[in-house]
Amino acid sequence: MYSDKVMDHFKNPRNVGEIENPDGVGEVGNPVCGDIMNIYLKIENNIITDAKFKTFGCGAAIASSSMATELVKGKTLEEAWDVSNKAVADALEGLPPIKMHCSVLAEEGIHKAINNYRKKQGLPEWEEKNPHSHEHEDVTCEH
Amino acid sequence: MGEKRIIYLDHAATTPVKPSVADTMWSCMNTHFGNPSSIYRIARESRNAIETSRAQVAKAVGAEPGEIFFTSGGSESDNWAIKGVAFANRKKGNHIITSAIEHHAVLHTCQYLEKEGFTVTYLPVDHYGLIDPADLERAITDKTILISIMYANNEIGTIEPVAELGAIARKHKIPFHTDAVQAIGNVPIDVRTQNIDLLSLSAHKFYGPKGCGALYIRKGTRIDNLIHGGGQENRRRAGTENIAAIVGMGKAIGLATADIEWHNTQIRTLRDRLLNGILEKIPHARLNGHPEKRLPSNINISFEFIEGESMLLWLDDEGICASTGSACTSGSLEPSHVLLAIGLPHEVAHGSLRLTLGDANTEADVDFVLEVLPKVVSRLRAMSPLYKGEKEEKRNV
Amino acid sequence: MGEKRIIYLDHAATTPVKPSVADTMWSCMNTHFGNPSSIYRIARESRNAIETSRAQVAKAVGAEPGEIFFTSGGSESDNWAIKGVAFANRKKGNHIITSAIEHHAVLHTCQYLEKEGFTVTYLPVDHYGLIDPADLERAITDKTILISIMYANNEIGTIEPVAELGAIARKHKIPFHTDAVQAIGNVPIDVRTQNIDLLSLSAHKFYGPKGCGALYIRKGTRIDNLIHGGGQENRRRAGTENIAAIVGMGKAIGLATADIEWHNTQIRTLRDRLLNGILEKIPHARLNGHPEKRLPSNINISFEFIEGESMLLWLDDEGICASTGSACTSGSLEPSHVLLAIGLPHEVAHGSLRLTLGDANTEADVDFVLEVLPKVVSRLRAMSPLYKGEKEEKRNV
Ligand SMILES: Cc1ncc(COP(=O)(O)O)c(C=O)c1O
Ligand SMILES: Cc1ncc(COP(=O)(O)O)c(C=O)c1O
Numbered sequence: 039m040y041s042d043k044v045m046d047h048f049k050n051p052r053n054v055g056e057i058e059n060p061d062g063v064g065e066v067g068n069p070v071c072g073d074i075m076n077i078y079l080k081i082e083n084n085i086i087t088d089a090k091f092k093t094f095g096c097g098a099a100i101a102s103s104s105m106a107t108e109l110v111k112g113k114t115l116e117e118a119w120d121v122s123n124k125a126v127a128d129a130l131e132g133l134p135p136i137k138m139h140c141s142v143l144a145e146e147g148i149h150k151a152i153n154n155y156r157k158k159q160g161l162p163e164w165e166e167k168n169p170h171s172h173e174h175e176d177v178t179c180e181h
Numbered sequence: 182m183g184e185k186r187i188i189y190l191d192h193a194a195t196t197p198v199k200p201s202v203a204d205t206m207w208s209c210m211n212t213h214f215g216n217p218s219s220i221y222r223i224a225r226e227s228r229n230a231i232e233t234s235r236a237q238v239a240k241a242v243g244a245e246p247g248e249i250f251f252t253s254g255g256s257e258s259d260n261w262a263i264k265g266v267a268f269a270n271r272k273k274g275n276h277i278i279t280s281a282i283e284h285h286a287v288l289h290t291c292q293y294l295e296k297e298g299f300t301v302t303y304l305p306v307d308h309y310g311l312i313d314p315a316d317l318e319r320a321i322t323d324k325t326i327l328i329s330i331m332y333a334n335n336e337i338g339t340i341e342p343v344a345e346l347g348a349i350a351r352k353h354k355i356p357f358h359t360d361a362v363q364a365i366g367n368v369p370i371d372v373r374t375q376n377i378d379l380l381s382l383s384a385h386k387f388y389g390p391k392g393c394g395a396l397y398i399r400k401g402t403r404i405d406n407l408i409h410g411g412g413q414e415n416r417r418r419a420g421t422e423n424i425a426a427i428v429g430m431g432k433a434i435g436l437a438t439a440d441i442e443w444h445n446t447q448i449r450t451l452r453d454r455l456l457n458g459i460l461e462k463i464p465h466a467r468l469n470g471h472p473e474k475r476l477p478s479n480i481n482i483s484f485e486f487i488e489g490e491s492m493l494l495w496l497d498d499e500g501i502c503a504s505t506g507s508a509c510t511s512g513s514l515e516p517s518h519v520l521l522a523i524g525l526p527h528e529v530a531h532g533s534l535r536l537t538l539g540d541a542n543t544e545a546d547v548d549f550v551l552e553v554l555p556k557v558v559s560r561l562r563a564m565s566p567l568y569k570g571e572k573e574e575k576r577n578v
Numbered sequence: 579m580g581e582k583r584i585i586y587l588d589h590a591a592t593t594p595v596k597p598s599v600a601d602t603m604w605s606c607m608n609t610h611f612g613n614p615s616s617i618y619r620i621a622r623e624s625r626n627a628i629e630t631s632r633a634q635v636a637k638a639v640g641a642e643p644g645e646i647f648f649t650s651g652g653s654e655s656d657n658w659a660i661k662g663v664a665f666a667n668r669k670k671g672n673h674i675i676t677s678a679i680e681h682h683a684v685l686h687t688c689q690y691l692e693k694e695g696f697t698v699t700y701l702p703v704d705h706y707g708l709i710d711p712a713d714l715e716r717a718i719t720d721k722t723i724l725i726s727i728m729y730a731n732n733e734i735g736t737i738e739p740v741a742e743l744g745a746i747a748r749k750h751k752i753p754f755h756t757d758a759v760q761a762i763g764n765v766p767i768d769v770r771t772q773n774i775d776l777l778s779l780s781a782h783k784f785y786g787p788k789g790c791g792a793l794y795i796r797k798g799t800r801i802d803n804l805i806h807g808g809g810q811e812n813r814r815r816a817g818t819e820n821i822a823a824i825v826g827m828g829k830a831i832g833l834a835t836a837d838i839e840w841h842n843t844q845i846r847t848l849r850d851r852l853l854n855g856i857l858e859k860i861p862h863a864r865l866n867g868h869p870e871k872r873l874p875s876n877i878n879i880s881f882e883f884i885e886g887e888s889m890l891l892w893l894d895d896e897g898i899c900a901s902t903g904s905a906c907t908s909g910s911l912e913p914s915h916v917l918l919a920i921g922l923p924h925e926v927a928h929g930s931l932r933l934t935l936g937d938a939n940t941e942a943d944v945d946f947v948l949e950v951l952p953k954v955v956s957r958l959r960a961m962s963p964l965y966k967g968e969k970e971e972k973r974n975v
């Protein structure tokens with residue numbers, strides 16, 4: 039069901055944990071649906087110098103968190119903002135269709151953390167291109 | 182990867198076919214291929230083989246052979262019982278009573294009937310998953326034409342007070358169906374003393390073949406056919422008989438019901454070793470289902486702060502086959518309707534694990550799980566945002 | 579009695595499982611027992627095995643794998659197709675068109691639907707058992723929601739003009755179902771070019787296992803489920819998958835459709851030897867069904883003045899397995915509805931014999947039948963009050 043890459047990031051997740059005094063925090067998901075993702079960012083000079091996560095969720099959710107944090111490390115905030123859920127899924131060598139929403143969650147986690155940082159800096163928040171709507175087959179999750 | 186030792190703990194999902202049953206089926210497939218409806222000798226041999234099996238199934242539940250009808254499995258049996266009785270009795274009424282924790286083969290069939298103009302009452306259950314007979318009695322109206330309550334639950338293993346429920350149905354002259362797919366072989370079943378009018382079985386749950394089941398229909402019960410056509414199964418279930426599977430089912434049910442007491446003691450001992458070990462070693466874990474009125478092979482346990490699918494993946498990696506009540510295994514949003522019905526919060530239901538033991542499991546299997554599972558739970562808790570760590574653990578234990 | 583050589587000539591009733599298929603199933607039963615809905619590795623292996631088989635079945639009829647749904651056999655497939663489409667489209671209309679010579683799995687299902695408020699037109703057939711496409715066109719009303727016409731008849735072997743019938747259905751945008759249980763392996767089937775929306779198959783008719791079939795459902799066809807429950811078969815057919823049988827079916831359909839032309843030539847040659855021999859040796863015998871548009875393996879022949887069952891008993895005594903009407907009608911008083919529909923008088927219909935050849939039959943088998951059958955017929959005619967003896971025979975020949 040899962041690619042080797044997903045299993046690798048599930049079994050050996052990178053960047054698990056919290057950052058002390060993070061510059062940006064993103065909390066997304068809902069325990070009711072079985073998924074919560076917390077993303078913590080360290081940001082210096084507009085560059086993400088460290089990223090960590092904590093996730094309650096399925097294999098795909100954990101692997102997506104791991105991959106997303108890997109992808110944004112070292113990127114500027116603009117570059118990190120453009121890391122789409124598809125990029126996360128592609129980097130994981132694909133996700134089953136019904137698990138795509140777990141990668142959406144990762145994208146949103148990063149976005150929220152970035153906006154949390156911008157807000158603290160007194161900067162205007164960036165707008166979500168596709169506001170939260172990840173689909174589970176025919177049901178769309180509404181929080 | 183290499184061949185890894187497999188520890189199969191998902192016997193409620195399906196069981197391996199007993200080698201002796203598989204061999205019987207294989208030789209049956211190679212000898213008794215004649216269509217039992219035909220007139221020549223090899224066809225009569227097929228017919229005899231089927232009738233022997235029918236008698237074995239009948240004996241296992243205390244029915245007459247003429248009351249046993251072979252089907253393609255538990256789902257077909259449930260669908261047939263419910264739709265068949267509902268449509269045949271529509272002139273009398275349109276009300277059906279079932280429970281909130283039935284298998285989907287019952288629940289989705291009832292939901293379908295709701296679209297067809299029937300009204301369905303879904304009885305609630307208590308925290309153990311037990312149905313209160315008084316609730317059943319209260320739910321009955323003069324439009325009630327069918328009561329369908331499962332014998333034992335497939336997820337949490339709770340055994341319902343079937344004889345009592347059956348007695349209430351009988352008193353009100355309403356046909357009583359029970360889905361005994363999980364119960365057979367674990368509980369002594371007697372359709373006469375337990376007032377059961379219809380009962381569903383599925384062979385692959387007791388080391389028989391997949392794709393074969395049976396419906397017991399008490400003589401005199403009004404029921405429409407579900408599969409129309411040829412005159413097989415005394416004109417009640419069309420389709421060329423699956424002789425090999427039917428023979429395999431007969432053999433398997435004989436073995437499964439031969440010595441229930443002894444078998445249960447064996448498996449319960451092993452189960453309790455596993456259950457107690459888990460509860461001892463892992464904090465924030467709770468057993469779901471009734472502590473005593475439960476299938477001897479079933480453990481269903483919730484681990485707070487973590488999610489089921491990720492547990493399963495880790496266990497699979499160690500060669501352990503288990504299942505969960507988390508919706509994430511199926512990618513749907515709602516976790517198990519059974520766990521919600523017994524009052525578990527969504528996030529706890531998501532962290533549930535079902536381990537169901539079988540004949541081939543050993544103490545070594547149990548001890549291996551007791552070694553692996555605590556590590557898996559700790560590892561997942563360590564990355565869970567819901568888990569506040571050691572401190573909370575100490576406080577709550 | 580001792581072991582007698584069996585000459586099996588009832589392949590339309592059922593076929594023996596090919597040894598290679600039986601072996602595959604046996605080993606599958608012993609290795610892939612994991613419930614395909616589960617998440618662990620051994621379950622994924624089961625799932626892969628099923629998907630391979632689905633692709634094989636799809637290829638055999640020119641469908642997409644996602645349009646193939648496994649069932650418990652031809653009867654279930656027919657019931658599902660007809661009831662499923664009927665109930666799902668009831669708001670549009672309540673009229674169904676089928677033919678007078680369908681298998682009981684179709685006919686009895688239609689009769690059941692008549693009780694449920696549907697109207698059914700049973701198209702007549704000509705003396706060969708052929709349906710006239712113009713009759714179909716005329717029968718269509720704006721309430722017609724389903725057309726179900728079999729591909730090839732199981733008794734007389736006549737092959738219907740399916741592509742033409744399908745084109746008419748398509749033109750009127752009415753779903754077109756065909757029961758291809760007897761046709762597969764004998765006729766090249768392509769659901770796309772033949773305008774087929776639903777198609778029934780049964781594995782035991784092509785040397786696969788009993789209790790396993792498939793329904794092809796063209797993408798976009800509105801159809802209700804017949805067996806509700808778990809999410810198997812893409813949520814359209816509940817029940818734990820019969821993995822071994824499904825794998826066996828895939829393998830068998832691959833073998834059966836690999837080289838239809840060659841296979842047909844072989845079997846037709848043998849069949850014609852038998853048919854011509856019978857017509858030569860036995861007076862007052864006539865072939866039923868179409869002389870050319872017929873299954874290559876099928877002989878259906880009426881012998882005047884005698885009755886079918888007594889023929890079968892004599893043949894069985896010689897080790898020859900044959901049938902009269904369809905297997906499922908045995909034990910009923912009415913002769914075959916198919917033979918009546920092609921215009922046979924009752925008494926002639928009663929004296930009909932069906933011989934259906936298969937892969938293992940040899941010239942020696944045929945010659946043995948040609949030796950035995952004339953004696954059987956003479957013996958029975960000698961005691962028939964209808965038979966006026968030699969003189970009449972001479973007059974008519
Ligand atoms: C034309 C036709 N349709 C349907 C069936 C039913 O198939 P099964 O007996 O496998 O259910 C048969 C054979 O019995 C048949 O010949
Ligand atoms: C309680 C119960 N009922 C019905 C079924 C359905 O049986 P099957 O999958 O054999 O159709 C199952 C198992 O899946 C079950 O556990």
Ligand code: FES
Pocket residue numbers: 066067068071072073139143172179514
């Ligand atoms: S957070 Fe609810 S499904 Fe995504």
Ligand code: FES
Pocket residue numbers: 071072073094095096097098099137140508509510512
């Ligand atoms: S967390 Fe539920 S599907 Fe991924």
